[in-house]
């Protein structure tokens with residue numbers, strides 16, 4: 001961590017209300033962003049050398065900040081094709097942008113990756129973005145991630161990885177929906193409740209759902225090795241994979 005502020009205080013300061021609401025609604029999503037940052041911090045690179053990170057789906061900057069906190073010498077290119085989200089990140093994280101540690105790209109993930117040279121990025125990091133992609137688009141993105149990584153480079157993604165056990169996955173998701181109702185009805189945020197439920201239908205649809213075993217097979221198919229799914233908590237998990245040396 002580059003800040004002496006406690007982790008959550010640092011986020012509350014920079015990301016404000018968004019972070020507080022996400023912590024309430026989806027504490028596991030907040031934890032996954034933290035774990036993505038920790039994983040980036042463990043990437044072996046000599047201290048003085050700049051670590052080049054590409055982030056897919058930066059959103060309002062919660063995961064971006066976690067990555068920025070990972071190490072002093074780094075540069076993050078944060079990609080998000082939704083200006084409403086990315087503009088908040090630009091606002092929240094302008095200090096890092098001014099320091100030259102952070103740049104933004106407003107293209108979609110596939111277009112942005114296609115524009116990058118091969119073997120030019122140490123780490124591609126993401127949280128809660130790839131599960132939004134249609135399966136065929138996601139497979140193309142994964143192939144591009146592999147191409148842009150240096151030999152030994154790392155892909156890390158904290159995301160919704162659907163359980164292979166479909167019944168258990170459904171029950172877990174139902175419990176998640178109950179939680180949204182409990183929290184958002186009490187907070188009288190029915191518009192947000194509608195948004196989350198509508199979005200969930202997309203996440204769970206057959207052409208989007210990122211089922212654990214298939215997702216890991218997709219990584220292996222393009223050449224990734226040391227593929228590891230860890231930190232599973234309900235439908236959330238952390239996936240890491242390396243481009244071989």
Ligand SMILES: C[S@@+](CC[C@H](N)C(=O)[O-])C[C@H]1O[C@@H](n2cnc3c(N)ncnc32)[C@H](O)[C@@H]1O
Nearest residue numbers: 057059062063080081082085108109127128129
């Ligand atoms: C759920 S948010 C996650 C934000 C942040 N990583 C976090 O965990 O708080 C997903 C983000 O991915 C972005 N996104 C979705 N599809 C995308 C695509 N094809 N290319 C780039 N960004 C995309 C959305 O605009 C959104 O900001």
